[in-house]
Amino acid sequence: MLKSVLENKELYQPGLSIDCVIFGFHDNQLKVLLIKTKYSNKWALPGGFVSLNEGIDEAAVTVLHRRTGLNGIFLRQFSTFGAANRCDVEVSNNILRFYNIPIEDGKWFASRFVTVGYYALVDFLQTIPQPLAADEIVEWIDHDAVPELVLDHKEILDKALATLRNELNLTPVGYNLLPEKFTIPELQKLYETILGKKLDRRNFLRKITAIGILIKLDEKKSNVAHKAPNLYRFDKEKYEAVVKNGINQGW
Amino acid sequence: MLKSVLENKELYQPGLSIDCVIFGFHDNQLKVLLIKTKYSNKWALPGGFVSLNEGIDEAAVTVLHRRTGLNGIFLRQFSTFGAANRCDVEVSNNILRFYNIPIEDGKWFASRFVTVGYYALVDFLQTIPQPLAADEIVEWIDHDAVPELVLDHKEILDKALATLRNELNLTPVGYNLLPEKFTIPELQKLYETILGKKLDRRNFLRKITAIGILIKLDEKKSNVAHKAPNLYRFDKEKYEAVVKNGINQGW
Known part of the structure; x- marks a missing residue:
């Protein structure tokens, strides 16, 4: 070449x-x-x-x-x-x-x-x-x-x-990087990996939910010892709208 | 040239x-x-x-x-x-x-x-x-x-x-663009001018206050007929910290 x-x-x-x-x-x-x-x-x-x-x-x-x-x-x-x-x-x-x-x-x-x-x-x-x-x-x-x-x-x-x-402050990530159904801890781990730091569990849940791109499924993660966490998937339409318009409609 | x-x-x-x-x-x-x-x-x-x-x-x-x-x-x-x-x-x-x-x-x-x-x-x-x-x-x-x-x-x-x-979602603006002492409506007008759209007064006040860069002065705008609005100035130190680190400490 x-x-x-x-x-x-x-x-x-x-x-x-x-x-x-x-x-x-x-x-x-x-x-x-x-x-x-x-x-x-x-x-x-x-x-x-x-x-x-x-x-x-x-x-x-x-x-x-x-x-x-x-x-x-x-x-x-x-x-x-x-x-x-x-x-x-x-x-x-x-x-x-x-x-x-x-x-x-x-x-x-x-x-x-x-x-x-x-x-x-x-x-x-x-x-x-x-x-x-x-x-x-x-x-x-x-x-x-x-x-x-x-x-x-x-x-x-x-x-x-x-x-x-x-x-990450302007647009969601995760689509194509996580399995179709995922848990909030898995999504949090993705954000933590990119940011290179630990995030507070509650804050993360509040903020990620506020973006309005998640659909909570009536299913729990299997193969988990106890307190199996809920599964979620992305609402593709809303996800793409946020990618297009940004998280912070801000002002 | x-x-x-x-x-x-x-x-x-x-x-x-x-x-x-x-x-x-x-x-x-x-x-x-x-x-x-x-x-x-x-x-x-x-x-x-x-x-x-x-x-x-x-x-x-x-x-x-x-x-x-x-x-x-x-x-x-x-x-x-x-x-x-x-x-x-x-x-x-x-x-x-x-x-x-x-x-x-x-x-x-x-x-x-x-x-x-x-x-x-x-x-x-x-x-x-x-x-x-x-x-x-x-x-x-x-x-x-x-x-x-x-x-x-x-x-x-x-x-x-x-x-x-x-x-504007990541960093404050206004320093050097407004008089040293300014009102919230003046600051809002700056944002509206850049964004090319009207903003809701209450939302703007809430969000701009949340950034934590404003100091409310014990003075009101003079030469205003009635309900003279309060004057503010930027807290230079905090302003510069936000410029450096971003508004959205986000995640």
Whole structure:
């Protein structure tokens, strides 16, 4: 993929890249999709370049597919990163380390790229990446255990998570991340996992109920020793209305 | 300014621009700072280009200064626009209309630029623009009466306003936009002006009080016929804490 970009670089928007922060949730774990080449010990966000004839939002989908094999993921643009020195790439013996190419060949890469960040939150069990380049691996990594990242990718990751956490105040999450029927403690755990902190049980129940997207079922969770908790499902119509209009009709 | 960019285009990031949406509030009016050259009937957001050795956030400040003479405005990045066809610029008689330059000279401009949008909300009486280019005018235009804009600038403006409205759910506004001492109806009018809709008086009072940033003064507004309303001021320390941490400690 990289080779074909270099050979056709006049077909790409110069100095512009895309980086994708894909958060995965499953079984009360927050994970991040990261990429590594065999030439570097550092990991990277799946990223790539923008064809001249492609909008940046479409390019983000293409980029994610090319690096991870994934399709059909709804990406949200969250921020653009363009510090003057953000592309001071790692060079040794005149080789651009991450890509293992000579500086001269990689001149195009060595200039400052401004990168547009996109993020998504997906069920990671439903989202099985497959690298399309032979010399790359793609893996779900626990957010708590993210290794050293190239360039400013740590900053990009942190900002994506901060945006996602902010989003929780404006829009509901959970649909497609929880089983169709779930308990309030399961939903709370999802919020706690994203927020990275414990929440008060009563406050959570009050606030999540106030959003008006839950339907209490006449069923209890089975396989639970005692005090089986009630099952709920999302009211899809109301859920989508809140996604569209925001939780805080606020003012 | 444009001439100097064209003559030194190798010093600028190719295919990248900045556009600034400056909202002004004063006397219950929402205004937008727009620019016009004498060569086109359309107006534009104040925008410009990014030096190779400059971060995009600093470039935004430079761009705003070069087009409007303004300094010291805190700009927030809100979105990046890069549709494939966003730069299908207006051409007639082989002249790029907005800039009045021949297509050949303006080739650099005629390619697709991806533009990073920044916005600010300022007291427009305190913010007096001065064009630094002889053939441009810069004006505060009522938001309700924005004329036809070049390229996708209307979309950029709309998105900036939607972002600002969303921000009202996360952060307080008013500081530097209202007199030091103000009444609740004055503050409500500020919110109504930004939101473009009437708010219920009681709900507003309840919600704005709940944020905990207001200090009720032992003074009433003078020059008011009867039922003089109470004066308030912002508790600066608390206000800044809420700006930092967000209104919705939420979950």
